[in-house]
Amino acid sequence: MHTQCPHCATLFKISEEQLSAVNGKVRCGFCYRIFIAEESLLDGLPNMDSEGNALPEKIHDTADSKTSDISVPAIVETLHTTQNELQEEARKHLDEQSKKGKASAFTDFFWAFGVLVFTAVFILQYSYFMRDDLAKYASIRPALQQFCHVANCIIPLQRSPAQIKLISREISAHPSIKNALRVRATFINKAPYEQSYPTLKLTLSDLEGKTVAVRHFNPQEYLPQHTVIAVGIAAQQLTEIQLDIRDSNKHSTGFELAFL
Numbered sequence: 554m555h556t557q558c559p560h561c562a563t564l565f566k567i568s569e570e571q572l573s574a575v576n577g578k579v580r581c582g583f584c585y586r587i588f589i590a591e592e593s594l595l596d597g598l599p600n601m602d603s604e605g606n607a608l609p610e611k612i613h614d615t616a617d618s619k620t621s622d623i624s625v626p627a628i629v630e631t632l633h634t635t636q637n638e639l640q641e642e643a644r645k646h647l648d649e650q651s652k653k654g655k656a657s658a659f660t661d662f663f664w665a666f667g668v669l670v671f672t673a674v675f676i677l678q679y680s681y682f683m684r685d686d687l688a689k690y691a692s693i694r695p696a697l698q699q700f701c702h703v704a705n706c707i708i709p710l711q712r713s714p715a716q717i718k719l720i721s722r723e724i725s726a727h728p729s730i731k732n733a734l735r736v737r738a739t740f741i742n743k744a745p746y747e748q749s750y751p752t753l754k755l756t757l758s759d760l761e762g763k764t765v766a767v768r769h770f771n772p773q774e775y776l777p778q779h780t781v782i783a784v785g786i787a788a789q790q791l792t793e794i795q796l797d798i799r800d801s802n803k804h805s806t807g808f809e810l811a812f813l
Contacts, residue, residue, distance in 0.1 A: 554566070554567055554568065556579070556594050556595065557593045557595060559593055560584050565579070565581075565590075567579070567590055577589050577590055709749070710747060711744070711746055711749070713748055714813055715812075716742065716744040717786075717812045720739040720740055720791065721737075721739045722737065722739075724736050724806075724808050727797055730797070733800060734797070734800045735795065736798065736810075737796075740791075740794075742786040745788050747786060747787045749786075750792075751772075753775055753796075754767070755769075755808060756809040757800070757808050758808065762807070774796075775794045
């Protein structure tokens with residue numbers, strides 16, 4: 554009875570006793586690889602190939618088995634060596650997968666970091682160019698002030714004309730100019746924060762309450778020259794103003810002040 558190595562096609566003589574002794578597993582004496590002999594048993598030997606030529610003889614007297622030069626302990630040792638080789642291959646494969654996993658994690662971190670940087674830059678640019686509009690929101694104004702302190706930018710003062718209240722007012726003929734009136738008034742900033750000076754709307758009326766003239770005054774026109782307009786009106790600050798205006802129709806007896 555013969556068996557053929559499936560790896561190198563070498564033929565071996567083998568007996569049933571040898572197969573039983575090694576549970577059907579043998580190692581090829583030519584290529585030294587282990588295979589199951591029972592799966593490659595041959596009843597006879599082929600003499601000719603398909604073209605009629607004699608096949609070269611590559612027949613060993615017997616396959617390595619318990620009764621041959623290789624004993625069962627040797628086969629066990631070989632199997633143990635093969636197991637170690639498989640474990641080493643598995644370890645290498647796991648190492649490669651681990652490296653790929655680390656590379657993938659690094660790539661994910663890089664992209665995530667890039668997205669965060671891009672988002673931060675976008676927010677900073679938006680805050681810088683849109684600071685005038687953002688400054689209107691009291692909840693984010695403190696953060697915007699800190700940002701502008703670092704970025705060396707200016708945040709416009711808040712505006713709330715409705716919280717500026719008129720305290721006193723009076724109108725009289727100008728003491729030295731004919732056909733002119735002098736208007737005096739005092740107002741206060743009731744807002745809990747400083748705000749910009751408002752635009753004044755002066756409406757003159759006659760004895761019947763009819764409007765005879767309307768004029769708007771910017772802060773530069775109604776404030777004293779020494780006033781630092783850019784600083785604005787502090788919370789609870791009183792401001793006194795004086796306006797000299799012409800009364801061409803000579804019928805103005807009353808007036809109203811509005812803050813815009």
